[in-house]
Amino acid sequence: xxxxxxxxxxxxxxxxxxxxxxxxxxxxxxxxxxxxxxxxxxxxxxxxxxxxxxxxxxxxxxxxxxxxxxxxxxxxxxxxxxxxxxxxxxxxxxxxxxxxxxxxxxxxxxxxxxxxxxxxxxxxxxxxxxxxxxxxxxxxxxxxxxxxxxxxxxxxxxxxxxxxxxxxxxxxxxxxxxxxxxxxxxxxxxxxxxxxxxxxxxxxxxxxxxxxxxxxxxxxxxxxxxxxxxxxxxxxxxxxxxxxxxxxxxxxxxxxxxxxxxxxxxxxxxxxxxxxxxxxxxxxxxxxxxxxxxxxxxxxx
Amino acid sequence: xxxxxxxxxxxxxxxxxxxxxxxxxxxxxxxxxxxxxxxxxxxxxxxxxxxxxxxxxxxxxxxxxxxxxxxxxxxxxxxxxxxxxxxxxxxxxxxxxxxxxxxxxxxxxxxxxxxxxxxxxxxxxxxxxxxxxxxxxxxxxxxxxxxxxxxxxxxxxxxxxxxxxxxxxxxxxxxxxxxxxxxxxxxxxxxxxxxxxxxxxxxxxxxxxxxxxxxxxxxxxxxxxxxxxxxxxxxxxxxxxxxxxxxxxxxxxxxxxxxxxxxxxxxxxxxxxxxxxxxxxxxxxxxxxxxxxxxxxxxxxxx
Numbered sequence: 001x002x003x004x005x006x007x008x009x010x011x012x013x014x015x016x017x018x019x020x021x022x023x024x025x026x027x028x029x030x031x032x033x034x035x036x037x038x039x040x041x042x043x044x045x046x047x048x049x050x051x052x053x054x055x056x057x058x059x060x061x062x063x064x065x066x067x068x069x070x071x072x073x074x075x076x077x078x079x080x081x082x083x084x085x086x087x088x089x090x091x092x093x094x095x096x097x098x099x100x101x102x103x104x105x106x107x108x109x110x111x112x113x114x115x116x117x118x119x120x121x122x123x124x125x126x127x128x129x130x131x132x133x134x135x136x137x138x139x140x141x142x143x144x145x146x147x148x149x150x151x152x153x154x155x156x157x158x159x160x161x162x163x164x165x166x167x168x169x170x171x172x173x174x175x176x177x178x179x180x181x182x183x184x185x186x187x188x189x190x191x192x193x194x195x196x197x198x199x200x201x202x203x204x205x206x207x208x209x210x211x212x213x214x215x216x217x218x219x220x221x222x223x224x225x226x227x228x229x230x231x232x233x234x235x236x237x238x239x240x241x242x243x244x245x246x247x248x249x250x251x252x253x254x255x256x257x258x259x260x261x262x263x264x265x266x267x268x269x270x271x272x273x274x275x276x277x278x279x280x281x282x283x284x285x286x287x288x289x290x291x292x293x294x295x296x297x298x299x300x301x
Numbered sequence: 302x303x304x305x306x307x308x309x310x311x312x313x314x315x316x317x318x319x320x321x322x323x324x325x326x327x328x329x330x331x332x333x334x335x336x337x338x339x340x341x342x343x344x345x346x347x348x349x350x351x352x353x354x355x356x357x358x359x360x361x362x363x364x365x366x367x368x369x370x371x372x373x374x375x376x377x378x379x380x381x382x383x384x385x386x387x388x389x390x391x392x393x394x395x396x397x398x399x400x401x402x403x404x405x406x407x408x409x410x411x412x413x414x415x416x417x418x419x420x421x422x423x424x425x426x427x428x429x430x431x432x433x434x435x436x437x438x439x440x441x442x443x444x445x446x447x448x449x450x451x452x453x454x455x456x457x458x459x460x461x462x463x464x465x466x467x468x469x470x471x472x473x474x475x476x477x478x479x480x481x482x483x484x485x486x487x488x489x490x491x492x493x494x495x496x497x498x499x500x501x502x503x504x505x506x507x508x509x510x511x512x513x514x515x516x517x518x519x520x521x522x523x524x525x526x527x528x529x530x531x532x533x534x535x536x537x538x539x540x541x542x543x544x545x546x547x548x549x550x551x552x553x554x555x556x557x558x559x560x561x562x563x564x565x566x567x568x569x570x571x572x573x574x575x576x577x578x579x580x581x582x583x584x585x586x587x588x589x590x591x592x593x594x595x596x597x598x599x600x601x602x603x604x
Contacts, residue, residue, distance in 0.1 A: 029405070029408075030410060032405075033405055033406070033410075033413075033416055034416060036402070036416075036420075037415075037416040037419035037420065038419070040419045040420050040422065040423065040477070040480075041419045041422070042445075043423075043431070043434045043435065043438060043477075044422065044434075046434065046437070046438065046445055047434045047437075050437065058443060059442065059443045060443075063443060063448045104330075105330040105331060105334070106331075108327040108328070108330065108331075109327060109328055109330070109331040111327055112323075112324045112327035112328045116320050116323055116324045116327065117320055117324075118320060118321040118324035118325075119321065121324070124328070127335065127340060128331070128335070130340075131335065131339040131340055133530070133534055133586070133590055134339070134343065134583065134586075135534065135537060135538045135559075135582060135583065135586055136538070137538060137540070137559045137562050137563075137579055137582065138342075138343055138346055138579045138580070138582065138583045139338065139339060139342035139343060139345075139346065140562065140563075140566065140575075140579065141346060141349060141562075141566050141572050141575050141576045141579060142341075142342035142345035142346055142349065142576075143338060143342060144566070144567070145345075145349070145356070145572070146337060146338075146342070148356070170334065170338050172330060173330050173331065173333050173334025173337075173338055174330050174331030174334040174335070175334070176339075179331065203323070204320070204323040204327070205323075205326075208327070229425055232427065233426070233427035233428065233429075235427070235428065235429055235540075235541050235544065236540055236541070236544075236563065239544075240563075240567050250427075251427050251429045251430075254427075254429050254430060254433065255429055255544070255545065258429075258433060258545070258548065259548065259549075265437050265440075268433055268437070269433070269434065269437065271433075272429075272430040272431075272433045272434060273430075275427065275429075275430050276426040276427060276430045276431075279425045279426055279427070280422065280425065280426065282425070283421070283422065283425040284418070287418065287421070290421065290424075290425065290485075291421075291485055291488075291489075
């Protein structure tokens with residue numbers, strides 16, 4: 001901590017011993033940070049290294065860090081062991097639907113809370129915030145029962161259990177996190193913009209569509225990325241609702257894979273790596289949005 | 302005050318009548334969601350918890366039987382104890398490490414963005430993939446951890462099946478995975494601290510430690526409070542880690558309340574019993590959150 005503050009001061013090059021002590025400290029501090037970063041990366045590197053080993057190498061004594069020759073065939077072997085192509089399509093489809101649903105429904109609610117005047121606005125918003133702190137498991141059973149009551153035209157059970165519908169339809173019915181995030185952003189938009197449009201005869205829908213939404217693009221991008229990530233990484237809902245192997249998501253498929261290939265670490269690591277690749281690429285492309293999303297809700301919370 | 306000014310502006314801008322109807326239109330999806338998916342079902346859970354219901358036959362009202370049964374259910378007691386242990390360790394340890402890291406990462410050093418990325422990567426990857434790697438790291442034969450410890454002559458441990466080590470091992474992984482979120486929030490909080498306050502303290506002769514103790518830390522308490530709420534609520538909901546690391550099913554040393562709910566509701570189809578456990582979890586989280594919010598007047602400094 002002391003070092004952190006000291007590092008801020010950027011001393012000019014000097015021969016004095018105090019300065020030298022400082023630069024030693026600084027070097028130590030940077031080394032520690034880099035070492036910590038490597039420690040954070042270690043599981044990922046270990047995953048990559050293991051995914052390219054043979055089974056014998058994995059259990060070799062003395063243990064090896066890197067494979068002697070990279071076993072690239074572990075990847076097609078893993079890919080063909082279970083219908084991973086379907087898993088990826090399912091996850092991508094669900095993540096896209098969830099993202100669209102949240103963008104539409106949360107932005108509409110956020111606009112109402114930020115720009116419209118109506119009775120019960122404050123208590124309704126408070127109720128929405130309360131649902132933010134309720135553990136979602138509390139509603140797991142009634143939601144399951146609700147989806148079990150809803151008729152479904154093509155499912156074998158006749159209801160929504162065993163279909164992918166419970167995993168995305170709810171996203172079109174708003175959400176506390178997204179509404180809160182967008183409302184914070186909408187509140188920062190000068191009301192004069194909406195007022196001016198109003199004088200020109202625009203109704204609230206036009207103001208929402210042509211004034212607020214275009215200005216809120218950064219916040220919408222943040223919400224889109226978060227929703228995509230949550231949907232992609234969700235585990236409990238797929239394992240509760242999905243029944244056929246073909247309909248599984250990447251996470252649920254990986255869990256099945258784990259059960260069927262116990263101890264076959266190279267294949268399991270290849271599967272884990274392939275499953276996280278889309279999120280890692282998304283994160284690297286949109287790091288700014290991740291950081292902003294977390295920071296925004298963090299500060300104003 | 303602002304509300305009054307706003308309403309006057311709207312009135313100047315256009316007819317106020319009909320705005321309620323527009324609000325109903327914009328809020329329709331959210332209201333439906335609240336009614337059938339979030340707020341409404343909380344009450345439904347309470348009602349279901351008073352019944353015995355296997356989904357195949359009609360629910361039978363049994364009053365408080367489920368709650369009484371939970372009180373004497375050894376597995377539920379263990380689940381509660383493990384969840385408390387998980388929370389009591391992972392929240393303070395996780396927050397302390399994150400705060401230290403945020404202070405370090407706040408420094409202006411070339412290449413810091415790259416190091417930051419390393420810390421945030423575990424946040425965006427799914428717990429199942431992460432837990433798979435950790436299962437392999439913790440593996441009793443040839444796992445990375447035992448190999449590294451072997452270099453120092455420490456005997457191999459069964460990290461995930463030894464009852465004393467299993468929960469701490471799972472907690473270590475969770476802290477590693479969750480660090481990034483808290484670090485980001487702390488970094489945002491640190492960057493919001495006015496530089497002139499720190500400079501003024503320097504001019505007054507405050508050393509780095511004194512500046513941290515008397516300027517940075519007090520101004521950071523709202524952020525610490527917020528990350529605390531997030532971590533507290535999140536830790537009571539721990540499930541994914543347990544589901545993956547404690548396969549085929551958690552022992553008494555690793556079961557948590559949410560796994561208990563999952564097991565009873567969706568494996569044994571004891572809907573009433575699972576609902577009663579959910580409601581108890583809800584009450585516990587609500588009580589902890591309430592006490593935590595009540596405590597904020599004692600240690601959180603708002604500017």
